[in-house]
Amino acid sequence: MNLVHVLDCTLRDGGYCNQWKFGFENTKKITKGLVDSGIDIIECGFISDKVIYDKNVTKFCTIEQIADVIPKNRNNKLFVAMMNYGEYDINNLPVNNGCSIDGIRVAFHKKDLREALKICKKINEKGYKVFVQAMVSLCYSDEEFLELIKLVNDLEPYAFYIVDSFGMMKNKDLIRLFYMVEYNLKKDIWIGFHSHNNMQLAYSNAQTLVGLETNRN
Secondary structure, three states, X not given: OOOOXXXXXXXXXXXXXXXXXXXHHHHHHXXXXXXXXXXXXXXXXXXXXXXXXXXXXXXXXXXXXXHOOOOOOOOOOEEEEEEEOOOOOXXXXXXXXXXXXXXXXXXXXXXXXXXXXXXXXXXXXXXXXXXXXEOOHHHOOHHHHHHHHHHHHHHOOOEEEEEOOOOOOOHHHHHHHHHHHHHHOOXXXXXXXXXXXXXXXXXXXXXXXXXXXXXXX
16 A cells, blocks of 8 residues: 555544543544644544534534634644535535535445435535545445446545445455455545454454555555
8 A cells, every 4th residue: 555544533433432422622632632643634523414513512513613623733634524425414515715624524325325426526516525435335246336436436536435334344355345446446536444343353454455555545
């Protein structure tokens, strides 16, 4: 692998352990600590218009609310939020003015693929980096996965993810999916890997991925 970046999703995925109740001041300490520790991409939480905003919870209704937990000194780190398809009206997203998050990770199931990619396009047009998170990569046949990659190429996002939503992926599965992406995804699009550790394989899969011979980021 060429350039490898680490995305920390403590404030988003970690919220399943504490109902996202990190506390406002503690959330600011966490984001600053992640910047100071050299993490490349920091996910601040969810953006959704299906929740009532509470500053002590990392589920946000607007990007202005997210801006309040981002350190003034970003030290060239990327800040993102995750949006589940269908949980945020993209028409409410303002044009990126550089004062809040840099990008949005869009998570969606296979049945919502085409509509979700339309949302991704609108996010892109508003000046944000788009991370395409097609959940449960193993639920796609090879033919379907290649069609997905083709559609992503038309979109030209910042990154396209291989996603192990249920922690079921073995090394051979990851390698098979990676090489489909490697040989078919446009070269300037980053390949992401989002793992879960249900079978205690997340770290070993990450080691496998970064050890592959490729010039890809």
